[in-house]
Amino acid sequence: MQVDIIKCHGSGNDFLLIDEISNDYFFTEEQRAVLARALCNRSSELGADGILFVMPSNSADARMRVFNADGSEASMCGNGLRCVARYICELQKKSSAVIETMKVNLSVNQMDELFPNVPTYQVEISPVSFRLKDLPLNLPQESLRNEMIPSLSDQLRFTALAVPNPHLVAIVDAEQIHSDLQKQLSEHVNGPNDLFPDGVNVSFVKVLKDGAIYVRTFERGVGFTNACGTAMSASSLVTYLNGLNEKEKPIDVYNNGGKVCCIIHEQNGSYSIDLIGNATYVYKAKVYVDWVDVDHFQSGPKEFFEEEATHFEKLQNHVKEYLSKYI
Template sequence: MDIEILKCHGSGNDFLLIDEISNSYSFSEQERAELAISLCNRNTELGADGILFVSKSESAVAKMRVFNADGSEASMCGNGLRCVARYVCELKGQDKLLIETMKVNLQVEKEEDLFPEIPTYKVEISPVSFKLTDLPLTLPAETLINEKIPTLSEELLFTALAVPNPHLVTLVGADDLESDLQLQLSKDVNGTNSLFPDGVNVSFVKPLEEGHIYVRTFERGVGFTNACGTAMSASALVTCLVGLNKKEEFIEVYNPGGKVRCVVHENEGEYKIDLIGNGTYVYKTIAHVDANNFAQFTVDDKCFYADEDKQYAKLQQHAQEFIQNH
């Protein structure tokens, strides 16, 4: 089985994009999971945080499904959606369209460059829910907004929200970021535990200055990642809830992979977030996969998008310099 692969990334969160619109192949649920486990393995010629399957949709221009490197399916992926937004917009010759995701159809559109010569797309992150049953989080309360979870920490204040995948967000200082606390806590809530039966994405957020934050995320099914789009969106919203930043204004969100820009919108108590950032192509290739054993595959020579890589490296340097100065 020959599969065309486009390696791409949003804020360094990297994916293998597989186009089921232009190509004749399609996959069963088990095959999607097995492909993700095999092709995303970092010890192979490919490797990625996940696979973006792009297919036809009955209710939108295209459909996105996201499978993590461990074979689990994510209900949403903001960084992946930006990559899919670029791919489908270019495929269809449009600058604005709808993409179907697991929970809802979302608006995406080409945006002014976040940084010179960086292909930039704005994607809608919604729906947003603070109901603990939507994560789920097992606590004797309906919501958790800037409160303690004593079994996790006696000092940190957490906010739990689904966007629509589950997130646990806390504001921290430099000492907590430099410690092993986030790793230990994340492993606890993503293993067998009484709080999060399905696991949860855990973000530590460090305020830098007004309108600027740093977010590091332990992503469910992945581990520490360069960036998680829904986590950065959720984190931006949390900083507005606690009064650090303002709704309807740009929030610059820095991460280990670079930076994005978020805008939080509220309408009669309902929230949605604009996530604005890169959709960068790394290379394209063809994977020759053994149809009877997806773990066995070879890869053709890779055709790299060298100019895009060089330009994104400049954005990363800019972001790191800003973080270091704060």
């Protein structure tokens, strides 16, 4: 089987995008998982954090399904949604669209460039839930906001929320950012454990200054990633809830892959988040898959988007220089 792919990324969180609207591909559920494990393997010719399947929708301009590198399906992916937003807006020649995700249809919009010559899109992150059963998190209470989990850590206070995929967020200092604490906690809650039966994304957040934070995330099904869009959105909301940032004002969110901007909205006690950042194409290629032996797929020549890479590298250098002052 021949499959056309586009390698793309949001803040260095990289994906392989497969268009099922323009092409008559058919994948079984098992094939989607198998394909993600094979193509996303970092030791293969391609490698990525996941696959974005862009599909027809009966209720929106397109449907997005996200499969992580381990073959599991994510309910939502903010960085991936920006890439899908760009692809659909360009495909359908429009500046805004609605994308169907696992839980809800979400609005996406082309925006002014976050950094010179870097394609930028805004996506809506919602719904937001603090109910522990929505993660799920097994504790004898309904929610967890800036509280300790004694069995997990005697140092940190956590907030648990689903946006709609599950996140556990802690505000930390520079010393904790540089320690092994996040790795140890994340591996524990994403392995066999009594708290998170389905695992959880774990983010450490360092406040840099008013309106600016740094987020590092251990992503469920992926591990440490350059950035996680829903994690940066959830982390921004947590800083607002702790009085460290304001709603309706841009929050610059720095990460190991670059930078995004988040804006918190609140209406009648409900929250949504605007996630604004790059949607960058790396290359396009054809992949040849034999379902009998998917791990030994073959990739054709890669056609690189060199100019996009150059402009994004300038953004990354800017971010590294900025973070060197604070972390």
